[in-house]
Amino acid sequence: MDLNDKIEKILEKVQKAPRYTGGEMNTEVKGWDDCPLHFGFCFPDTYEVGMSHLGMKILYGLINRESWSLCERFFMPWTDMMALMEEEQLPLLSMESRHPLNEFDVVGFTLQYEMSFSNILAMLKMGRVPLESRERGENDPIVVAGGPCAFNPEPLADFIDAFMIGDGEEVMTELNRVILERKEKGFSREKCLKELAKLEGVYVPSLYDVRYNEDGTVASVTPNCPEAKTSVRKRVVTDLNSTYYPEEFPVPYTEVIFDRIMLEIMRGCTRGCRFCQAGMLYRPVRERSMEKLIDLAEKLQASTGYEEISLSSLSSGDYSCLPELIRELMKRMKDKRVSISLPSLRIDSVLKESLEETQQVRKTSLTFAPEAGTQRMRDVINKGVTEADLLGKVRDAFEGGWSSVKLYFMSGLPTETTEDLDGIADLARKVIAEYFNVPKTQRAKGLRVTVSVSVFVPKAFTPFQWAAQDTLEKIIAKQEHLKQVLNIKGVTFHWHEPFVSFLEACFARGDRRMGNVLKRAFEKGCLLDGWNETFRYDLWMEAFRECGLDPAFYAHRERSKDEVLPWDHIDSGITKQFLWHEKEKSERAETTKDCRKGCNGCGLQRWKGVCSYANARSV
Amino acid sequence: MRMLAVFEKGERIRHIGHLDIQRSVQRGLRRSGLPVAYSNGFNPHILITFASALSTGACGKREIMDVTMAEDVSEEEFLTRMNQAMPPEMQLSEARAVDQKHPALMASLRAAEYDLLIREKDTADKLVGAISAMMEKDAVLATRKTKTAVRECDIKPLIYELKGEGQHIYATLVLTEKEACKPGMLIEALAKEAGIEGEIRVLITRTGLLGMDENGNLVPLETL
Numbered sequence: 001m002d003l004n005d006k007i008e009k010i011l012e013k014v015q016k017a018p019r020y021t022g023g024e025m026n027t028e029v030k031g032w033d034d035c036p037l038h039f040g041f042c043f044p045d046t047y048e049v050g051m052s053h054l055g056m057k058i059l060y061g062l063i064n065r066e067s068w069s070l071c072e073r074f075f076m077p078w079t080d081m082m083a084l085m086e087e088e089q090l091p092l093l094s095m096e097s098r099h100p101l102n103e104f105d106v107v108g109f110t111l112q113y114e115m116s117f118s119n120i121l122a123m124l125k126m127g128r129v130p131l132e133s134r135e136r137g138e139n140d141p142i143v144v145a146g147g148p149c150a151f152n153p154e155p156l157a158d159f160i161d162a163f164m165i166g167d168g169e170e171v172m173t174e175l176n177r178v179i180l181e182r183k184e185k186g187f188s189r190e191k192c193l194k195e196l197a198k199l200e201g202v203y204v205p206s207l208y209d210v211r212y213n214e215d216g217t218v219a220s221v222t223p224n225c226p227e228a229k230t231s232v233r234k235r236v237v238t239d240l241n242s243t244y245y246p247e248e249f250p251v252p253y254t255e256v257i258f259d260r261i262m263l264e265i266m267r268g269c270t271r272g273c274r275f276c277q278a279g280m281l282y283r284p285v286r287e288r289s290m291e292k293l294i295d296l297a298e299k300l301q302a303s304t305g306y307e308e309i310s311l312s313s314l315s316s317g318d319y320s321c322l323p324e325l326i327r328e329l330m331k332r333m334k335d336k337r338v339s340i341s342l343p344s345l346r347i348d349s350v351l352k353e354s355l356e357e358t359q360q361v362r363k364t365s366l367t368f369a370p371e372a373g374t375q376r377m378r379d380v381i382n383k384g385v386t387e388a389d390l391l392g393k394v395r396d397a398f399e400g401g402w403s404s405v406k407l408y409f410m411s412g413l414p415t416e417t418t419e420d421l422d423g424i425a426d427l428a429r430k431v432i433a434e435y436f437n438v439p440k441t442q443r444a445k446g447l448r449v450t451v452s453v454s455v456f457v458p459k460a461f462t463p464f465q466w467a468a469q470d471t472l473e474k475i476i477a478k479q480e481h482l483k484q485v486l487n488i489k490g491v492t493f494h495w496h497e498p499f500v501s502f503l504e505a506c507f508a509r510g511d512r513r514m515g516n517v518l519k520r521a522f523e524k525g526c527l528l529d530g531w532n533e534t535f536r537y538d539l540w541m542e543a544f545r546e547c548g549l550d551p552a553f554y555a556h557r558e559r560s561k562d563e564v565l566p567w568d569h570i571d572s573g574i575t576k577q578f579l580w581h582e583k584e585k586s587e588r589a590e591t592t593k594d595c596r597k598g599c600n601g602c603g604l605q606r607w608k609g610v611c612s613y614a615n616a617r618s619v
Numbered sequence: 620m621r622m623l624a625v626f627e628k629g630e631r632i633r634h635i636g637h638l639d640i641q642r643s644v645q646r647g648l649r650r651s652g653l654p655v656a657y658s659n660g661f662n663p664h665i666l667i668t669f670a671s672a673l674s675t676g677a678c679g680k681r682e683i684m685d686v687t688m689a690e691d692v693s694e695e696e697f698l699t700r701m702n703q704a705m706p707p708e709m710q711l712s713e714a715r716a717v718d719q720k721h722p723a724l725m726a727s728l729r730a731a732e733y734d735l736l737i738r739e740k741d742t743a744d745k746l747v748g749a750i751s752a753m754m755e756k757d758a759v760l761a762t763r764k765t766k767t768a769v770r771e772c773d774i775k776p777l778i779y780e781l782k783g784e785g786q787h788i789y790a791t792l793v794l795t796e797k798e799a800c801k802p803g804m805l806i807e808a809l810a811k812e813a814g815i816e817g818e819i820r821v822l823i824t825r826t827g828l829l830g831m832d833e834n835g836n837l838v839p840l841e842t843l
């Protein structure tokens with residue numbers, strides 16, 4: 001039976017076959033032999049998740065735009081497909097030309113969340129690429145990775161040949177050029193990795209040696225060759241108007257999670273919320289101009305036919321001319337029946353006017369993220385939002401005809417007390433009261449308040465990177481308490497599985513030895529850990545035991561100021577000194593102002609011309 | 620005016636369900652920039668119908684969409700612009716402009732033509748060999764599955780034409796709003812006749828949708 005017959009046979013049996021068949025609008029199928037460099041872009045989760053991801057669309061377009069490089073997509077198959085593929089001895093194949101993963105020159109993973117790490121191993125194995133960097137030979141692909149989780153690359157150091165730190169738009173092409181040069185000139189894999197290490201923003205873990213102290217903490221991470229830099233500085237795209245942004249997106253046939261035009265209006269955030277890793281990693285804030293955005297919106301609408309545009313960024317409400325942008329987009333999109341949605345609506349943005357405009361097309365539920373229940377707790381995390389702000393926005397929304405509100409909180413934040421948990425319930429009650437304050441004739445029917453409380457996971461490069469995560473017992477007790485106090489008519493309470501958050505905490509601040517745990521867990525059958533039905537906490541704990549590592553060391557241990565953190569050799573732009581200063585302020589419940597109101601001296605001021613709010617004299 | 624257009628559902632995308640095909644055509648229309656008519660109301664949608672839903676897993680050579688236009692456009696323009704806007708697996712082959720009062724396609728649908736490719740040669744030979752014996756019977760029983768019930772029915776009156784050639788079985792089967800013989804039912808009956816048990820792998824391609832002209836002849840639906 002030939003390859004295509006095998007594939008057809010499998011597709012007849014598998015659930016949700018369209019996940020695997022490709023052929024979507026705007027998916028480029030370049031001739032395999034027409035391009036010297038083949039890049040296999042791997043999203044380590046299912047098709048529906050991966051196709052919702054903006055970064056993949058950007059890099060897919062960027063690589064295919066170059067005449068000399070071709071980019072094809074790979075996703076993590078679901079378990080039924082994996083079993084069928086194994087039965088037929090089929091390797092992991094690309095969506096476009098059905099080439100096996102190991103025939104690509106570069107295999108690139110995007111690291112969006114820690115719980116996708118086991119899928120990376122699964123995809124490499126299915127793709128017949130040796131799992132560990134040191135096992136790969138001259139004919140194996142160079143395996144690279146980027147994305148937010150690349151900022152603490154250590155848990156994946158054994159499996160990834162080179163990490164791209166920071167914005168990918170520029171470094172991606174530079175990296176591909178080096179690999180193309182190797183292919184043309186035929187130099188060794190080792191030389192290629194050393195050449196990659198010379199690029200700014202590229203970290204090649206095999207060129208660094210890690211030593212540990214007796215207590216298990218890291219003693220040092222040092223380069224073992226001259227090409228490797230002592231500190232790898234993240235890449236920053238300084239001008240979003242001139243950097244590449246796709247004018248067409250692949251349009252899936254089946255529904256995926258975010259099935260619409262995503263218009264990235266800005267990158268970065270100036271708020272400085274202390275729990276938020278993205279807020280730290282994506283600094284500085286950079287805006288796309290209104291002209292550019294309107295041009296992109298029109299081109300993307302024409303090339304995709306999508307019915308909806310969402311403005312995406314970490315804090316869309318902070319975009320300098322948001323009301324004008326929304327008004328202009330609405331004007332131009334009205335006849336095309338395209339609605340505009342604002343996903344991460346911040347409650348303290350001046351948006352009342354815009355809210356009224358949004359509903360003229362479609363009214364969905366509004367999401368607010370106060371993150372914590374009391375003002376003290378919000379000050380600790382530097383979420384510069386007051387109860388009055390929140391209730392004011394909620395009132396506006398109810399008066400504007402909304403009746404469905406989602407509230408997002410975190411539990412397990414440093415210094416949290418029972419009072420802070422009760423504050424969540426108080427806030428929910430006040431939101432309900434705002435609804436009933438609107439005269440019956442003026443408000444929409446069917447009040448729905450959804451309260452979601454996630455478990456706080458301390459992350460690298462945040463002021464809470466030294467903090468201990470709550471133990472599982474504590475988290476479960478807090479969730480029980482929340483269930484009781486949130487037993488309020490009209491409120492639906494959602495909480496997150498604490499076990500996943502615990503494991504996430506281990507990887508988020510893990511060192512190189514976590515790679516052993518990952519490999520062992522994968523060998524035991526762990527994969528698709530982001531999905532309830534496939535997550536195997538018991539197997540993960542077995543893997544820790546067998547590797548002689550204690551997960552509590554990573555999750556529940558408070559670090560001291562002078563401890564060498566496993567990611568200290570990565571320069572995110574923000575200094576450790578600034579983060580420590582922020583940590584101390586948080587303990588005193590002192591807030592830090594928005595960078596737009598004056599430079600706080602996070603460290604970016606060291607890099608000339610990178611941050612428009614930077615002041616070189618700041619401390 | 621309305622535009623009746625013939626389009627393909629290619630082999631690569633045969634596992635896409637009807638609802639997703641509908642959405643893909645609508646997005647194609649939106650990409651094309653053609654002046655299509657929208658419904659009124661809160662969530663406006665394109666005024667479009669399809670002559671018949673094609674099952675998940677089946678390919679279609681001549682599927683038909685019926686699009687209401689807000690302004691008149693020529694058939695050529697419709698075809699050109701849509702083919703630029705549609706993916707390679709969903710290209711259009713014909714378009715015909717009709718009057719707003721033209722009868723609904725669904726109501727005129729009488730039958731469908733199929734090309735059934737039997738994947739295994741031995742099985743194909745047996746099935747093709749069983750055709751004449753089966754058609755000589757007074758009744759041909761097959762199971763009809765609906766959402767609520769499974770029952771036996773006689774499909775013989777639902778078969779207009781049936782012949783085999785190599786690994787292909789060509790069939791013209793009744794398909795109306797009220798009754799239909801699905802290709803699976805035909806294969807099941809043939810398998811029973813040939814004494815084959817177990818799963819049979821068939822690639823189903825619907826090659827045409829037919830209506831009836833005033834002389835009682837089956838003709839392509841879009842020509843009516």
